[in-house]
Amino acid sequence: MTAEPILTISGLNVDYGTGASGVRALRDIDLTLHRGEVLGLAGESGSGKSTLAYAVTRLLSPPGVITGGDVHYHRPGGESIDILSLTPDELRAFRWQELSIVFQGAMNSLNPVHTVHSQLTDVLTAHRPGMRAAERTARAEELLNLVGISADRLAAYPHQLSGGMRQRVMIAMALALEPEIVIMDEPTTALDVVMQRQILRKLVELRERLSFSVVFITHDISLLIEFSDRIAIMYGGRIVEQAGATEIYRDPRHPYSEGLLHSFPALHGPRRELTGIPGSPPHLSAMPTGCAFHPRCGKAFEPCPERVPVLAAPEAGQDREVACWLPH
Amino acid sequence: MKYILQRLAFYAVTAWAAITINFLIPRLMPGDPVEALMSRYQGQLDTTAIASLKALFGLDEHQSLWSQYTDYWSHLIDGDLGLSFTFFPTPVGEVISQSLPWTLALVGITTLISFLLGTGIGVYSGWRRGSWLDGLLPVTTFISAIPYFWLGLIAIALFAVKWQIFPAAGGYDNSLVPAFDWPFISSALYHGVLPGVTIVLSAIAGWILGMRNMMVTVSSEDYVMVAQAKGLSERRVMFSYAARNAVLPNISGFALSLGFIVGGTLLVEMVFSYPGIGYQLFQAVGAKDYPLMQGVFLIITLSVLAANLLADMAYALLDPRTRKEA
Ligand SMILES: Nc1ncnc2c1ncn2[C@@H]1O[C@H](COP(=O)(O)OP(=O)(O)O)[C@@H](O)[C@H]1O
Ligand code: SF4
Ligand SMILES: [Mg+2]
16 A cells, blocks of 8 residues: 555544543554545444544544544645644534545434535535535535436435435535545445445445545445455454455454454355354453453463553564464 | 315314313303303393303203304304403403403513523523533522412512512503503503513523423434534534424424413413403402303413414424425
């Protein structure tokens, strides 16, 4: 991967609650998104994927707090912006213009009392004060066409649209200002498989046309194998492995990654046996010591319950990282 | 549109049922209180007055129930509600049309003020939880927990008796002739201050709490988060996304309270001897003035229905989902 970084996250820690009742949801997250790539973020439900998306966009609502770390955005010119120290006004200007997000609950992401038109154009009103009303409407029509919805749906209210259409409206909205980064948090989870593929194909096509970078979050790793360039795997609030999509698929190094691959039917290639992962994900308040995965890991050995494995390249010079005590 | 027509039909049927019950009740009453009263006013009632009272209270036993019923309706449609005994020989319709504007003005305006003010405070305190506005909540809740009767009497004791700032009773200075001029209007406003402020004080906490809770609930909705993520101005997120949705459940509450303006005003008008319809009803009950009571009940019923219809229309206007369900 020769591309320059566009978003760098380093040492990010997030807690829910403070003091005795506080729990740590993200631990020392280091992650880089490169210009033009699709980065997949996978992990079972509760592993902290959404928390990461909210923290990066500073949308965490109480009791969530960022307790440490940096998030930097790199403008195309090379200028670097410290997202976590933006003032409220700077943050408002930054949002959607540089980084937009499609949420997990995309079904409820549209305001039920306003039309699609109003919700597509208010972001233009906020960020492009010079734009005239007719231009905004034209842009909204263009955006709907982009995602394959006819322009006459602009007058519709959210409840008049199907789930798939609402989702595509959200994607259109995310592209309204042609941002550099789009974060998609399980954008298709609530939809049926056919609709999921349709939307993802559209997304990939749009990305090639408009060249933005994507962080694609899902618990279904088989989607990522197909659609992303690189994949990061999360477990218990940590990144436990990251590598190119094909490398993860062919040669997962972390037992958890391997478990995930055996939890979803592969789309292409040889059939894998669906064994799943025994046990269930840990609670934040009772995170196992050492490698958090050790109670569920078939390959655990002496160091695992004692010491936390660090995320590092398995062999020097490799462009992948894994956090596991197993010799590679 | 279809939705509104459906609602209209529903309320028409309800109104018909209410009026029919109003027709039946005096006919089911044991004894003949109206007849007793009529005999007391013997000689003072002319024949048309007797005819309309008979039609309204079913004293004409020679008629079938059905023809009594059609008679009743034809009197109602003419606006003929009989004669009031308390204000003999003023027709009930006239008594009501003189007192109703007072009630509508006093309680209507104060209900609107409490709703708007309470909703506004609720929006801000729900949006900025932990701000100084939250300190206001226990105070308003405490005041609203005081029975209105007490609150009114305390207000009179303090501001009308101890410090004689405001009048203790009445709707205007009795030395003035009611007219649409400044001396009369200013006197009416001046007399309205104490009852008005006490109504607002006792009602506002409910609106604040209801709106605050809804704001808190709605603030965690995905679309509010999206609005934040879009970098919209805080005002737009707070009003157009959060408050705009949070206010919907309060609309029906507001409509109900509009309906209770006429019915619920009894206490206020008793405490302040205010010349509205509640005070009229109070006097009618005391004087066993059945025609007036029946007239007031009719007005109360119709106003509750009208307020509900209004609420349905407001809801249809504010919530596009209602329009679809029609
Ligand atoms: N508001 C909250 N308060 C407390 N804990 C939370 C809150 N939101 C999420 N969590 C916890 O944080 C962890 C990560 O959640 P989340 O980021 O939603 O995971 P994912 O998106 O991977 O399913 C979970 O254990 C969840 O229980
Ligand atoms: S560190 Fe040990 S427990 Fe953790 S994944 Fe590797 S082998 Fe399993
Ligand atoms: Mg999630």
